Amino acid sequence: MLNVQDTAVGKVSTDTEEPIGCRIPYSVFTDDAFYKAEQEHLFRGPTWNFVALEAEVPNPGDFKSTFIGDTPVVVTRDKDQSLHVVVNRCAHRGATVCRARQGNVPHLECVYHQWAYELNGDLMGVPFRRGIKGKGGMPADFDLKQHGLVKLRVEALNGLVFATFSQEVEPLTDYLGPLITKHVERIMCRPIKILGNQRQFIHGNWKLYAENTRDPYHASLLHLFHNTFGLYRSTQTGECLMDESKRHSFLYSKAGSNDAARDSEVYQDSRSFDTSFSLQDPSLLAGRSEFPDGITLVILALYPNLILQQISNTLAVRQIVTHGPDSFELVWTQFGYADDDAEMDAIRLKQSNLIGPAGMISMEDGEAVEIVQQAVSSDRKARSYIAMGGGGADDADHLVTEGAIIGFWQNYREMVGIEERVS
Amino acid sequence: MDLSTLPRTELLREVTDLIALHAELIDDDQLEAWPDLFVEDCHYSVLPRENADRGLPVATIFCDSRGMLVDRIVSLRRANIFPVHHYRHIISTSRIHEVRSDAIVAHTNYLVLQTRNTGRSFVYNAGKYVDEIVFSSGKFLFRSKKAIFDTDLIDTLMVRPI
Numbered sequence A: 001m002l003n004v005q006d007t008a009v010g011k012v013s014t015d016t017e018e019p020i021g022c023r024i025p026y027s028v029f030t031d032d033a034f035y036k037a038e039q040e041h042l043f044r045g046p047t048w049n050f051v052a053l054e055a056e057v058p059n060p061g062d063f064k065s066t067f068i069g070d071t072p073v074v075v076t077r078d079k080d081q082s083l084h085v086v087v088n089r090c091a092h093r094g095a096t097v098c099r100a101r102q103g104n105v106p107h108l109e110c111v112y113h114q115w116a117y118e119l120n121g122d123l124m125g126v127p128f129r130r131g132i133k134g135k136g137g138m139p140a141d142f143d144l145k146q147h148g149l150v151k152l153r154v155e156a157l158n159g160l161v162f163a164t165f166s167q168e169v170e171p172l173t174d175y176l177g178p179l180i181t182k183h184v185e186r187i188m189c190r191p192i193k194i195l196g197n198q199r200q201f202i203h204g205n206w207k208l209y210a211e212n213t214r215d216p217y218h219a220s221l222l223h224l225f226h227n228t229f230g231l232y233r234s235t236q237t238g239e240c241l242m243d244e245s246k247r248h249s250f251l252y253s254k255a256g257s258n259d260a261a262r263d264s265e266v267y268q269d270s271r272s273f274d275t276s277f278s279l280q281d282p283s284l285l286a287g288r289s290e291f292p293d294g295i296t297l298v299i300l301a302l303y304p305n306l307i308l309q310q311i312s313n314t315l316a317v318r319q320i321v322t323h324g325p326d327s328f329e330l331v332w333t334q335f336g337y338a339d340d341d342a343e344m345d346a347i348r349l350k351q352s353n354l355i356g357p358a359g360m361i362s363m364e365d366g367e368a369v370e371i372v373q374q375a376v377s378s379d380r381k382a383r384s385y386i387a388m389g390g391g392g393a394d395d396a397d398h399l400v401t402e403g404a405i406i407g408f409w410q411n412y413r414e415m416v417g418i419e420e421r422v423s
Numbered sequence B: 001m002d003l004s005t006l007p008r009t010e011l012l013r014e015v016t017d018l019i020a021l022h023a024e025l026i027d028d029d030q031l032e033a034w035p036d037l038f039v040e041d042c043h044y045s046v047l048p049r050e051n052a053d054r055g056l057p058v059a060t061i062f063c064d065s066r067g068m069l070v071d072r073i074v075s076l077r078r079a080n081i082f083p084v085h086h087y088r089h090i091i092s093t094s095r096i097h098e099v100r101s102d103a104i105v106a107h108t109n110y111l112v113l114q115t116r117n118t119g120r121s122f123v124y125n126a127g128k129y130v131d132e133i134v135f136s137s138g139k140f141l142f143r144s145k146k147a148i149f150d151t152d153l154i155d156t157l158m159v160r161p162i
Helices: A032-043 A172-187 A206-212 A217-224 A224-228 A259-265 A343-356 A363-376 A403-415 B008-027 B030-039 B050-054 B064-080
Strands: A047-054 A064-066 A073-079 A083-087 A100-105 A123-125 A155-156 A160-164 A191-203 A239-240 A247-254 A297-301 A308-313 A315-323 A327-337 B038-048 B061-063 B086-089 B095-099 B104-116 B121-136 B139-149 B153-155
Touching: A032 A315, A032 A403, A032 B104, A047 A064, A047 A073, A047 A315, A047 A363, A064 A155, A064 A315, A073 A315, A083 A155, A083 A160, A155 A172, A172 A247, A172 A297, A172 A308, A191 A343, A191 B038, A191 B050, A206 A315, A206 A327, A206 A363, A206 A403, A217 A224, A217 A363, A247 A403, A297 A315, A363 B064, B008 B030, B008 B086, B008 B095, B008 B104, B008 B121, B008 B139, B030 B038, B030 B064, B038 B064, B050 B139, B061 B064, B061 B153, B121 B153
Parallel strands: A191 B153, B038 B139
Antiparallel strands: A047 A160, A064 A073, A064 A100, A073 A083, A155 A160, A191 A327, A239 A247, A247 A297, A297 A308, A308 A315, A315 A327, B038 B061, B086 B104, B095 B104, B104 B121, B121 B139
């Protein structure tokens, strides 16, 4: 008899005629009930959500408008350099307070009735509070202190800013765990400079992208460019590891471990291993070795809304913003280090052709998410089957695994629930 | 040839022709001929207005040689996976911004409609071309072409040049 564990996510019993592996009902990707529940229990629940890079709000008065799930928030830099995150919704009658994507202001002010807030969200004043010529005005017991913007807890780790609606969730580095914290610190090892944004609208559920970024199995099979030019192959030295809670994943590989003879034997006539494809201008792939550990690809998937990546010399955060059960926005913010020289600037700019919505090794992910969404939309009882690597939420010292996807679903089940919400 | 000595109407006609041909080659899927509209040592970029306005360098597509244009097309044909689609460019009247002895700088608004196999067309990318056009080997060619786009929420992905 096979080794089994009776849980619907992870290995399951052969006695129930279920194959070993993880099965997820497709309604998690299509039903509004899941979407509403995850906004409340996950994005506004006990999770730390990425909201900004500190370098996006370097100066006092700088702000950036963004979203946690679909809740609008503003990140501000205060006069004392501290960071605040508040819900971008006036305490009066709900208007959007910050309407620009970013800017610099002495304080926040709602245009509707000019309610003004400090950068930390405290209400400063209300026009006509005492009325005009003794008429009108707010009730006598109106207390400014009771009517500020909703404030979130904020923590920064080496330039990445996170916020949470939860008073209970553990401090950020405990939430991330030592492995993930270490590898965030590896990439965010010194001051950065912002190189620009790219925004991508994907007609699919955000969790399909959470799966995609915890999936080393697909990367050399879907992305021909990755495989053909050896940027990533499942034959490379690499691992797919998780934190203790299995919420987050850390996937890395080393292009230095490519072996042309072995790799062509493993991939044989695979579509994505095309030895006849060469570049007219190979300068696209000319980079610099940046990290002494030889790791050339890192995908850190931080639960629930962030991917921090290093692919060759490209560095970027990808923030997931949900738009509904069947669509999300992916905001790519590319960066370099503040001390990059002119040649490194040029390398990063050219290699940015690899990533983003038009990226040679990333554009396919948009299509992969959509072809799943299109096929699962009407069949609510059907389920996926996830078992590569053994069928459990297990770390792997190789790249032929889906263990981290199962880890994601275990956490989602605990936080949002799965089977009980399938209608 | 000193371009600044030529009549403006003639320059405008050449600019208009080149930009129209650029659109037509892309829309008609004659992509292999598209790099030939550029000089060898060219610059082509498709960049979000958001970055352009803030002076940030990241472009969605960035090529600094004709070889890179060819590689984009070969990659589209052989490597990339994307929804089946067509483009339809709608091009505004061009305005000649500057004439130098060796180059014309022209500004042109564009709209790219996309149609996938659902049969519906939608505005995929709206923006402005900033073109630097030179006379080289007997032809007017792009030395630099920037498509600075307003539609910075790219629908699904971008594989085809703008």
